[in-house]
Amino acid sequence: MIFNSLRLLKHPLRLAQSIRASDIAYKWQQQLGQIYEKQGKTELALKNYDAAIANMAQVRDSLLSTNGDLQFSFQDEMEPTYRNYMRLLLASPNPDLKRVIQINEGLQIARLENFLRCGKIDLVALNQLQNLNSALAVIHIIDLGNTIELIIQSTDGSFHHHSVNSKKVRANVDHLLETLQDEELSSTDERVIISYSQAIYEKLIAPIKTYLPPSGTLIFILDKSFQSLPMGLLYDGKDYLIKHFSIAETLGSRVRQPKSLHKDQLKALIAGLSKDSPSFTDPNAPQGSKPLLQTAQEVKDVEKQTKSSTALLDDKFTIKRFEEELSQNNFPIVHISTHAQFSSDPFKTVLLAYDKVINIKDFGSLIKGTTQNSQDAIELLVLSACQTAKGNKHSVLGIAGIAVQAGARSTVATLWQVDADSTAQVMREFYKGLKNGETKAEALRLAQLSLLSDPKYKNKPYHWAPFLLVGSWL
Structure with a gap:
């Protein structure tokens, strides 16, 4: 029966390959890989999984370059093959670990590209x-x-x-x-x-x-x-x-080329909400959004620690004004203190400006024209007072997506909404570390340790643990 299955699969596969029909060939290669794996023919299984992934990548590239909204059925069609391939590679007595990393890298990048419904993402592999x-x-x-x-x-x-x-x-x-x-x-x-x-x-x-x-x-x-x-x-x-x-x-062991943030780059666009705003009533706003009373102080603290800055607080933080500032000035740092929610659903990955909710696609549109086509890309994007979607285990896709859309080399965000006072302390210490020449990762660590040594927060991971650095650590 297995022999018949192999014969039935090989014939249409040869036809698909002869006309370079990648969108058909990968399906037969997936199935052949599974059959050979069951037979214990490891080399043939690996060969077919490898070919299936290569053909799936071609199909994805074609879809993404044609229309970013076209969705390839990734979860059902692609992911099992990536994981079967890695599983089989690792079963070897001397597994090719570099190849496993490459396959996982491809899987994670593909997940993000599908989430963003975008074209190819320009990131560099760590080993390069x-x-x-x-x-x-x-x-x-x-x-x-x-x-x-x-x-x-x-x-x-x-x-x-x-x-x-x-x-x-x-x-x-x-x-x-x-x-x-x-x-x-x-x-x-x-x-x-x-x-x-x-x-x-x-x-x-x-x-x-x-x-x-x-x-x-x-x-x-x-x-x-x-x-x-x-x-x-x-x-x-x-x-x-x-x-x-x-x-x-990092996402799939890929980052934008790491680069240190020099002291003369401590110039920030700071935006925040400390009062009720019309965006709170938007149906896509995080539920229960309330004024962030300490945001005004956080904005002042960041202003003090940066070399020069522009602050957009409350009704000054409109989408139009935010876009104007980005287009007219070069800000290596963009610091946003507002309600935000990250989700594996791009439509539920949002930031709140004063007038409107900014979803991930809007955010990309606001920033792309002023950063991604310029040498003056955002070196550091800080998203304060944000949270991941409750019950959503893949919410960090939203954080990575925001970072990619912004063209940011490094992004700091929180996995849950933290107490305003402790957040203000972390941000104050974080920027102080940057000012003293620490790397972004070390500046964030020292800021978190400042809470761990503070009697008010020492035994409460709620306050210090949620801060996450995505991307370049330098």
Whole structure:
């Protein structure tokens, strides 16, 4: 029966290949890969999975270049093949870890391009970057269903692999996500959070600790629901990970070319809402939006820490004025303190200006003309007082999407809406660190540690843990 299936598939595949019909060929190659995998013919299975992914990429490129709104059925058609291919590669006694990273990179970038309904994203693979900090380690966490796979690139450039049964991890990840997205998080006992974060640390980080430097920067490339976890919150039994490492996330191990933010670039466009605004009543606004009373003080604090700045507060923060400032001036830093929500649904990924809600596509339109075609791209985009969509494990797609739409080299955002006073303190310390010449990742870490050492916030991860750096860590 399997022989007949192979014969029936090979004939139409040859016909599809003869007329270069990639949109047909990949389907047969997927099925052939699955059949050969069941037969234990690993090389033939890998060959067909590889060809299927190459043809799917051609189809996606054609659709995206023709019309960004055309959606390829990604979840059902593409993702299983990527994951089957990685699973089979990793089953080898000596797996090609670089190839696994490339496949995962392609999967994550394709997910973002589908989310944005855009063309090809211009990002650089980490392994193509030169002169990386020697204290830098890269950790890939890949979810392959029954297993969670970790691939580590150490500071000496060597690659290492560790596999964990997903049953030992997934329940704690789910419980931690539920806890962090609960409305009562601010009053949750720290011990509850630690019980989950320590269990995750013991299964994921402890086994690979020998491959990591004692300090420095960790770059995480996170898959699926792991993307909504603040990795600095993982607990080793004595300290949180943030105590020892500055942390950044990238999408599929790709970033815009990392570049340090020099002191003479501390020029910011600062926008914020501290009062009721018409946008609060928009049906797409985050539910329960209320005035952010500390935003006015946050705006003042950022103004003090930057070399020069323009502030748009409350009724001055209109879409028209925001666009005018961006088009008429070069702002390496754009700081927005307003209600925002990130979701894996692009229509629910929004920022609130005074007059209107700005969805992710509108945001891209506002900024693209003034940054992405210019050498004066946004070096740092800060989104304060934002939150991920409750119950949505893939909300970080929204943060990555906003960053891409803005053409931002680095983006700082929060995974949940934080207390205004503690946020103001983090932002004040973050900009102070930048002013003192720290990298963005280290400036953010020091700002978070300022809360961890403050008696008011010391035992409350709600205040310090949600801050996330996406993109360049320099």
